[in-house]
Amino acid sequence: MDGLIYVYGLVPAKEAANQPLPPLQGFDGTGGLYAIPMQEVTAIACDLEPGTYTEENIEDRIQNEVDWLQEKAFHHHETVMQLSRLYTMVPMKFCTLYKNEHNLQTAVQESETKITRAFSIITGNEEWNLKIYCDDERLKAKVSRSHPEIEAKRAEISQLPKGRQFFEKKKLDKLVDAKLEEEKNKISESIHHDLSDFAMQGNVKRNWSSDVTGRKDQMTWNSVYLISGSETERFLERVQQYEQDMKETCWEFVASGPWPAYHFSSFS
């Protein structure tokens, strides 16, 4: 058949044979999902009308059609989430389309070893995301009061003539900002290091600005962990412990999961 195929993810062929695919609606709301069995790998996909999507118009819609992006992103996410509960799944990137089944089969066959390796990495494990936020102003006040280097500098400045004090205070402000960043990184890194002990793998992601999060406090850490299913509760208890211990000192912890293994099944 020569139509566009939207692929949600790849699952081990044995699992797909043992667990029938539930009825799930396709990307365009017409037609359902179906399995494409290959040797070791089964793709979960749906058909799209040929000619309805091109690389250019998908990118254009992602950039310019927020309604479409919101609806389709949720569809992709919800579908992959449901499938991940049933199968060990290597999730595909949003809008990964193949022009026909033969093309998909060739691509999968060429990467079969890598795909089966990805299955073995994620089997029985869960992906969790942790975002750590900090109220910069409160921590800054604390750092400014208690950091020995800043205290010493402040005492030194107080001995200077008024004119020089002005410029030295400006420099001191910069020092406080630098020490604040240092403190935030130090604390976040040590938490990440500690939490990594519960995980098979841990990756650090880029922090988002307040424009993106819509929050008043700042994101100081954004990381993902691949955790054995049996360790998840201990990991989350640890996060909760940090949350309780550090709530009063302007830190907040937001864990989310389990996610489909987006970060730990990628291969090039």
Place this chain on the structure above:
Amino acid sequence: MPIQDSLENKDIALIDILDVILDKGVAIKADLVISIAGVDLVYLDLRVLIASVESLVQAQQRERKTVSSEQFDRQREALIDATGQPDKWKN
């Protein structure tokens, strides 16, 4: 109740979803495959971000619900009413 159960049904912001599905996941290259390039979040329309704020508001309510587009639509309308901002989703 285990912590995991309480988190599993927590709403996930659209921005969190976009961060992974546009950037991560697998796209096996082959001739004729259509696959988008990695899209940087900073280039996405800021309107998307309102959905993120909506989800945070809802997360604070600690309600157990599953995420759905309809739910977001309702919240978006409520947020727009509350903030008095024009509905940028409508043409």
